[in-house]
Amino acid sequence: MPYICPICQNPLMQQLSSKSYYCPKNHHFDLAKEGYLNLLPAQHKKSKEPGDSRAMMHARRNFLEAGFYQPMAEALANIINTHQPTAKPMHILDVGCGEGYYCRQIEAFADHPESLDLHGLDIAKNAIFAAAKKQQNARFVVASSKSMPYADQYFDLLLKVYAPANELEISRLIKAGGLLLIVTPGPRHLWQLKEFIYHDVKDHAVDVPLPADFTQIESQRISFKIHPDKDQRMALLQMTPFAWRANAEIQNNIQRSKHLEIETDFILTLAVRS
Numbered sequence: 293m294p295y296i297c298p299i300c301q302n303p304l305m306q307q308l309s310s311k312s313y314y315c316p317k318n319h320h321f322d323l324a325k326e327g328y329l330n331l332l333p334a335q336h337k338k339s340k341e342p343g344d345s346r347a348m349m350h351a352r353r354n355f356l357e358a359g360f361y362q363p364m365a366e367a368l369a370n371i372i373n374t375h376q377p378t379a380k381p382m383h384i385l386d387v388g389c390g391e392g393y394y395c396r397q398i399e400a401f402a403d404h405p406e407s408l409d410l411h412g413l414d415i416a417k418n419a420i421f422a423a424a425k426k427q428q429n430a431r432f433v434v435a436s437s438k439s440m441p442y443a444d445q446y447f448d449l450l451l452k453v454y455a456p457a458n459e460l461e462i463s464r465l466i467k468a469g470g471l472l473l474i475v476t477p478g479p480r481h482l483w484q485l486k487e488f489i490y491h492d493v494k495d496h497a498v499d500v501p502l503p504a505d506f507t508q509i510e511s512q513r514i515s516f517k518i519h520p521d522k523d524q525r526m527a528l529l530q531m532t533p534f535a536w537r538a539n540a541e542i543q544n545n546i547q548r549s550k551h552l553e554i555e556t557d558f559i560l561t562l563a564v565r566s
């Protein structure tokens with residue numbers, strides 16, 4: 293079984309007759325109608341609605357579904373296609389998966405979708421609800437990446453796209469010989485958007501720190517230009533960590549700019565666990 297109890301860490305088993313998961317100590321968790329599990333106990337919540345808000349989730353979904361980041365998503369899927377383990381299925385976890393765009397793309401571009409066991413985890417319930425509703429073939433949970441409710445060494449590959457995660461948990465969950473795939477912004481990422489906000493735009497640091505027991509085996513830089521319309525520019529802005537710096541005047545300037553071309557720049561780092 294993939295899951296462990298978030299309260300006592302014992303294995304969680306699904307009762308055949310019901311849609312509930314139980315641990316030996318009788319903590320239980322119901323599968324939601326949309327097929328996801330909420331494994332974030334109330335006592336682990338630091339706020340009522342942790343993680344990205346519903347508005348942020350919608351902005352992200354609209355922007356991503358318009359295909360602006362598809363070349364990067366395809367590159368992720370290609371890496372997964374070329375690193376299939378001999379024992380099937382390949383267990384994959386997308387940590388901080390948001391509304392599930394990359395899980396859907398990995399399935400869509402998979403050479404053998406039937407041999408993937410796709411999981412997504414996010415602390416934002418609204419995002420997991422939206423992810424589960426759109427992809428029945430994947431298993432989604434509401435949980436914190438600081439304490440992930442999965443059995444030790446369950447995963448062949450863990451994906452982390454702009455999401456926080458705890459290094460010890462990453463090491464615990466990936467099998468020996470398993471893979472960690474991290475997406476981080478490259479030096480030119482969203483340069484033209486930043487020019488509206490900062491007087492002197494600085495290159496982004498590209499150093500990607502890895503947990504102690506991982507060795508980098510591949511690094512790909514993917515950059516391309518996008519031309520979002522007025523609303524899509526606002527959605528993109530909302531997805532960035534610098535959105536809070538954009539006051540009404542800056543937002544207006546971004547929207548009014550004619551033929552705005554924005555560079556994207558992604559670093560895909562693949563590492564193997566010893």
Ligand SMILES: C[S@@+](CC[C@H](N)C(=O)[O-])C[C@H]1O[C@@H](n2cnc3c(N)ncnc32)[C@H](O)[C@@H]1O
Binds near residue numbers: 388414453
């Ligand atoms: C920048 S978004 C990236 C989402 C997705 N990977 C993507 O690129 O579309 C970061 C995500 O991490 C989630 N998040 C923030 N803190 C978290 C935590 N402690 N545990 C799990 N997810 C978290 C947020 O809810 C949000 O969905």
Ligand SMILES: [Zn+2]
Binds near residue numbers: 299301302
């Ligand atoms: Zn328990």
